[in-house]
Amino acid sequence: MKNTLYMVIPCYNEKEVLNETATRLKKIYSKLIKSNKIHKKSKIVFVNDGSKDTTWEIIKELHENDDVFSGINLSRNKGHQNALLAGLLTVKDYSDMVISMDADLQDDINAIEKMVDKYLEGYDIVYGVRSKRETDTFFKRFTAESYYKILNFIGGEVIYNHADYRLMSKQTIEELAKYKEVNLFLRGVVPMLGFSSTTVSYERNERLAGESKYPLKKMLSFALEGITSLSIKPIRIISGLGVLIFAVSILMLIYIIVRHQMGDTVTGWASVAVSVWAIGGLMLLSIGIVGEYIGKIYLETKQRPKFSIKEFINKTN
Numbered sequence: 011m012k013n014t015l016y017m018v019i020p021c022y023n024e025k026e027v028l029n030e031t032a033t034r035l036k037k038i039y040s041k042l043i044k045s046n047k048i049h050k051k052s053k054i055v056f057v058n059d060g061s062k063d064t065t066w067e068i069i070k071e072l073h074e075n076d077d078v079f080s081g082i083n084l085s086r087n088k089g090h091q092n093a094l095l096a097g098l099l100t101v102k103d104y105s106d107m108v109i110s111m112d113a114d115l116q117d118d119i120n121a122i123e124k125m126v127d128k129y130l131e132g133y134d135i136v137y138g139v140r141s142k143r144e145t146d147t148f149f150k151r152f153t154a155e156s157y158y159k160i161l162n163f164i165g166g167e168v169i170y171n172h173a174d175y176r177l178m179s180k181q182t183i184e185e186l187a188k189y190k191e192v193n194l195f196l197r198g199v200v201p202m203l204g205f206s207s208t209t210v211s212y213e214r215n216e217r218l219a220g221e222s223k224y225p226l227k228k229m230l231s232f233a234l235e236g237i238t239s240l241s242i243k244p245i246r247i248i249s250g251l252g253v254l255i256f257a258v259s260i261l262m263l264i265y266i267i268v269r270h271q272m273g274d275t276v277t278g279w280a281s282v283a284v285s286v287w288a289i290g291g292l293m294l295l296s297i298g299i300v301g302e303y304i305g306k307i308y309l310e311t312k313q314r315p316k317f318s319i320k321e322f323i324n325k326t327n
């Protein structure tokens with residue numbers, strides 16, 4: 011085995027950080043190659059996700075000056091997950107293991123060697139897990155925590171505090187390629203692959219420069235995507251709720267009849283108004299949730315390609 015390591019780094023408007031990220035990764039690579047842990051043909055691949063700034067120009071320049079850097083240029087912005095997938099599926103034919111990482115150095119690059127060590131020990135998947143989230147705001151920590159709980163509740167096998175910083179062997183990416191869904195939620199699907207896996211913990215840093223490319227709106231839709239792509243439990247919950255509410259209404263009916271037989275009729279428009287609003291709201295919510303899934307079916311049946319690659323620059327000899 012040659013132990014060729016390819017790193018896949020999605021980049022969207024990352025001109026502020028790219029050169030620094032490249033320099034630091036190169037250092038790690040030199041060390042790993044020197045110690046014979048990875049093959050000298052290992053590469054660092056930046057995936058340009060339709061950036062509007064000079065990201066692609068910087069990637070091309072890096073590639074021209076140093077063989078270790080490669081680049082994939084997508085036809086337009088497709089989002090982090092698709093950019094990542096484009097990278098994984100493209101480089102799997104050239105490498106034995108692939109590490110995916112963000113461009114902004116929030117993921118500690120010292121974990122790379124630990125991941126490679128685990129791979130050399132025989133693990134197929136190594137998850138990078140954040141040991142603490144002090145650099146995140148309280149809001150982000152709270153929402154993230156609740157989110158993991160929801161995902162696990164609906165039956166996902168999501169690794170706690172793991173984002174998309176992970177090592178995957180060639181074989182596991184070959185398996186991942188068989189998952190044909192248009193909206194692939196990597197964090198949920200990778201643990202479903204099976205194979206031997208382990209974790210490596212690291213501290214999450216502040217973004218090196220620039221700002222987050224994940225505004226709240228994108229984060230929410232990503233979160234929803236995760237839930238609906240992992241399970242149909244929300245629909246089951248709706249059915250359960252329907253049964254429960256029906257049971258309550260029967261109990262109320264019995265109560266009203268009994269009171270009526272005893273001579274006093276239950277009065278009050280307030281209870282009627284409240285129940286109409288409550289049931290109405292619940293129904294709308296339920297239709298909305300079911301609608302999410304129907305929308306998903308619609309998008310999935312079209313089977314549109316997840317990304318288009320305009321260029322792949324990679325010096326292999």
Ligand code: UDP
Binds near residue numbers: 022111112223
């Ligand atoms: N990213 C991408 N396409 C997008 C948005 C983000 O490729 O449409 C990349 C981005 O360049 C970065 C990674 O995804 O390398 C994570 O994004 P970011 O650091 O902005 O997210 P955060 O860490 O704030 O969650």
Ligand code: MG
Binds near residue numbers: 112222
């Ligand atoms: Mg980031």
